[in-house]
Amino acid sequence: MTTHPIVGELVDDDHDGESDRFNHAAGLPARRPPAALVRRVGGTVVRVAKDDRTQFVVRKTGRQLYTVGAGYRSWAVRIWDATTMGVYRRQITAAELRGDREALTDWLDRKEAAVQRRFQRIKEVPKIALGFALVGVGSVAALVVIVLVSGLVAQLTGGQFGAVVLGVLDVFGWIISAIAIAWTPFLIALPFLISWGAYREGKRRGTPPTWLMTADERKQDTEVVTPSIVVKALRDLGMSQLRKLIDAMDDAGAGMLSPITLAGPGVEVQVQLPSSISTEDIQKRRKRLAENMGRHEHELFITIPKRARSVLLWIADSGALDEPIEPSPLVTEPPTRVSMFRDRAPWGKNLRDDPIGLNLWQKHLLITGLSNMGKTAALRALALWLAFDPTVEFRIADLKGLGDWHMFQGLATVLIEGPTDEHVISATEMLEAAVDEMERRMVGFDPEQHPDGVPPGLPGYHPIVVIVDEEQVAFMCPEKDEHKKPYGGKSNTSRYFNAARKVHNQGRAVNVLLWDGTQDPTDQNLPKLVREGAHIRAGLKLGSESQSRMALGDNAVNDGAAPHELKQEHKGTVVVTGMGVPTQQGQTSETVRTHYIGGKDAVEVADQAKQLRGAVDTADTSPDERDLLTDVDQVLGGKDARAADVPRRLRQHAPGYAPYRELTGESLVAQLEALGVKRGSQGGYPMVRTERVRHALAEREVSDDDD
Numbered sequence: 001m002t003t004h005p006i007v008g009e010l011v012d013d014d015h016d017g018e019s020d021r022f023n024h025a026a027g028l029p030a031r032r033p034p035a036a037l038v039r040r041v042g043g044t045v046v047r048v049a050k051d052d053r054t055q056f057v058v059r060k061t062g063r064q065l066y067t068v069g070a071g072y073r074s075w076a077v078r079i080w081d082a083t084t085m086g087v088y089r090r091q092i093t094a095a096e097l098r099g100d101r102e103a104l105t106d107w108l109d110r111k112e113a114a115v116q117r118r119f120q121r122i123k124e125v126p127k128i129a130l131g132f133a134l135v136g137v138g139s140v141a142a143l144v145v146i147v148l149v150s151g152l153v154a155q156l157t158g159g160q161f162g163a164v165v166l167g168v169l170d171v172f173g174w175i176i177s178a179i180a181i182a183w184t185p186f187l188i189a190l191p192f193l194i195s196w197g198a199y200r201e202g203k204r205r206g207t208p209p210t211w212l213m214t215a216d217e218r219k220q221d222t223e224v225v226t227p228s229i230v231v232k233a234l235r236d237l238g239m240s241q242l243r244k245l246i247d248a249m250d251d252a253g254a255g256m257l258s259p260i261t262l263a264g265p266g267v268e269v270q271v272q273l274p275s276s277i278s279t280e281d282i283q284k285r286r287k288r289l290a291e292n293m294g295r296h297e298h299e300l301f302i303t304i305p306k307r308a309r310s311v312l313l314w315i316a317d318s319g320a321l322d323e324p325i326e327p328s329p330l331v332t333e334p335p336t337r338v339s340m341f342r343d344r345a346p347w348g349k350n351l352r353d354d355p356i357g358l359n360l361w362q363k364h365l366l367i368t369g370l371s372n373m374g375k376t377a378a379l380r381a382l383a384l385w386l387a388f389d390p391t392v393e394f395r396i397a398d399l400k401g402l403g404d405w406h407m408f409q410g411l412a413t414v415l416i417e418g419p420t421d422e423h424v425i426s427a428t429e430m431l432e433a434a435v436d437e438m439e440r441r442m443v444g445f446d447p448e449q450h451p452d453g454v455p456p457g458l459p460g461y462h463p464i465v466v467i468v469d470e471e472q473v474a475f476m477c478p479e480k481d482e483h484k485k486p487y488g489g490k491s492n493t494s495r496y497f498n499a500a501r502k503v504h505n506q507g508r509a510v511n512v513l514l515w516d517g518t519q520d521p522t523d524q525n526l527p528k529l530v531r532e533g534a535h536i537r538a539g540l541k542l543g544s545e546s547q548s549r550m551a552l553g554d555n556a557v558n559d560g561a562a563p564h565e566l567k568q569e570h571k572g573t574v575v576v577t578g579m580g581v582p583t584q585q586g587q588t589s590e591t592v593r594t595h596y597i598g599g600k601d602a603v604e605v606a607d608q609a610k611q612l613r614g615a616v617d618t619a620d621t622s623p624d625e626r627d628l629l630t631d632v633d634q635v636l637g638g639k640d641a642r643a644a645d646v647p648r649r650l651r652q653h654a655p656g657y658a659p660y661r662e663l664t665g666e667s668l669v670a671q672l673e674a675l676g677v678k679r680g681s682q683g684g685y686p687m688v689r690t691e692r693v694r695h696a697l698a699e700r701e702v703s704d705d706d707d
């Protein structure tokens with residue numbers, strides 16, 4: 001036999017033109033000429049037809065032959081079933097597999113009764129046959145009697161007895177010759193008639209394989225998700241056990257499904273799996289399941305509801321997820337004021353198109369994702385909403401520093417923008433200042449007066465939200481301080497790590513919160529202790545399941561959360577889990593398509609928030625010179641203070657300002673003295689007195705004027 005090389009790409013077993021459709025939708029060229037119908041037959045790739053027309057005819061004929069074959073098979077199965085009590089056998093097997101003892105006994109009894117009934121019928125067969133024979137003989141005898149009586153009557157009334165008998169015999173002769181004439185054509189037509197019946201039976205029984213359909217037919221076939229499509233998709237998952245169990249079901253598997261309901265731009269259906277099939281078995285085959293239903297992998301979401309051994313499938317309308325969702329209500333109808341305690345931040349919509357709002361009160365938050373998936377935008381959208389609560393203070397470090405957070409100038413009390421080690425050092429100090437504040441609040445809290453913890457609105461305990469975007473930069477920082485303590489890393493001495501951990505551990509109760517955004521999480525750039533401390537955890541598209549576990553935790557991923565399976569093109573889509581996240585009943589996570597607030601809109605929203613709360617004095621964290629006298633006057637707030645307490649206040653006032661970093665009480669007093677502030681003490685402790693600082697400021701002003 002001569003073999004001819006096949007021109008073009010060798011196709012895989014699953015080729016059904018799906019990738020061409022995908023490429024077409026994405027505006028990419030088709031993977032191969034769409035007209036070629038190529039199949040692998042017994043390990044050899046066979047080109048069946050090339051041009052459109054022939055291909056159509058070949059596919060159509062193939063489909064019809066398949067349907068006729070399916071009909072014969074169905075009849076054979078039914079005959080086999082009928083002779084071997086298949087209905088009962090299958091129910092018995094299914095009850096056994098389910099471990100349903102009650103049903104098992106019931107079906108065994110039914111089978112026994114059916115066997116008895118059949119035995120009874122078989123016993124009665126000779127009697128029935130004899131009955132038929134007697135009826136036959138009786139009918140012939142009756143006919144003879146009728147003919148004879150009719151002939152006799154004819155004879156007596158002037159007719160001829162013989163003519164009647166001959167007439168009747170003629171009629172019989174005619175019937176016999178008509179049968180003889182029709183017999184041959186009937187015999188010729190019989191196989192066709194049987195095949196027609198088989199075709200109808202085959203059509204009733206199932207759908208031909210997708211590779212026997214043209215692209216258009218497939219589209220029509222898969223647009224609507226029906227119970228039979230879902231069952232067929234499950235049956236064809238490539239799990240022989242599942243296939244057998246579904247085939248064994250009396251209702252062809254329909255009983256496994258809940259009603260299919262419309263849910264946003266898609267449908268939802270819950271599947272109760274047979275006992276030997278685990279939810280994991282289905283999750284692992286998401287791609288195949290989606291494709292069996294005519295969808296892309298990212299258009300099928302599988303979650304695990306509370307009911308044991310069941311999966312909840314949400315199947316998007318084809319292409320629906322590629323449509324953007326509407327703009328944020330924050331842009332279209334900015335709020336006049338919000339309450340962090342009471343309200344929910346409008347973040348986006350879930351797959352069912354229900355609006356999703358997060359309650360952010362006393363929640364640490366972590367958002368991760370691959371680069372450029374919309375992490376900053378999603379995090380910033382929450383902060384912008386929260387800016388409409390004037391009681392909330394923001395301290396922000398944007399360790400990319402390309403202006404994503406610049407609109408918070410005048411909204412945040414600290415705004416660090418930049419990627420260098422210096423910026424990481426500032427961010428660390430900002431976080432350490434938050435730890436100091438947290439400890440001050442904890443020490444100063446009066447549990448007798450507030451037995452239920454810090455109530456909303458308690459003076460001195462306003463929410464402080466510390467935001468660190470691109471946090472991975474902090475963990476990867478190689479710099480060390482003068483005590484050789486690293487800023488980055490995750491060792492016991494790492495300054496950023498320890499500060500983040502402390503806020504995570506204890507900040508919530510006193511309203512000191514950390515929101516971090518980090519890229520491409522690993523154990524190095526997002527240590528376990530930090531990621532586990534967040535109350536709300538969100539993952540945009542991630543690279544692998546292990547990253548999803550880091551981002552959302554094992555529980556959420558075990559329950560079906562799969563940010564690694566989100567589509568790269570779907571920026572801003574997050575899987576979110578944790579406290580304050582509204583989820584469907586029985587679910588632990590929610591997939592949210594977040595509203596996108598672009599840079600320009602963000603500036604406008606921030607301006608509106610500034611109008612509400614009045615401009616905030618954003619601390620200058622740039623390495624420029626600061627004025628020590630003015631800063632000390634500001635941190636004293638009109639009172640005197642021990643010199644040892646003032647450096648800490650200065651660091652909080654200007655996080656990241658290097659000269660304050662190593663300041664001690666003693667060196668401060670010396671520097672102030674050089675600026676004209678007389679030393680003072682109380683009870684043996686060096687003091688910094690407001691009045692002396694202001695005096696030095698006034699003197700300086702006078703001498704500046706003189707100059």
Ligand SMILES: Nc1ncnc2c1ncn2[C@@H]1O[C@H](COP(=O)(O)OP(=O)(O)OP(=O)(O)O)[C@@H](O)[C@H]1O
Pocket residue numbers: 369370371372373374375376377378400519571572573593594595596597
């Ligand atoms: N919700 C959204 N809907 C649609 N597009 C979005 C959405 N969020 C972000 N984008 C698009 O993604 C781009 C990147 O967004 P963003 O800067 O927030 O990503 P990122 O993950 O923070 O990136 P990186 O980690 O590289 O800093 C935006 O410029 C925008 O075009």
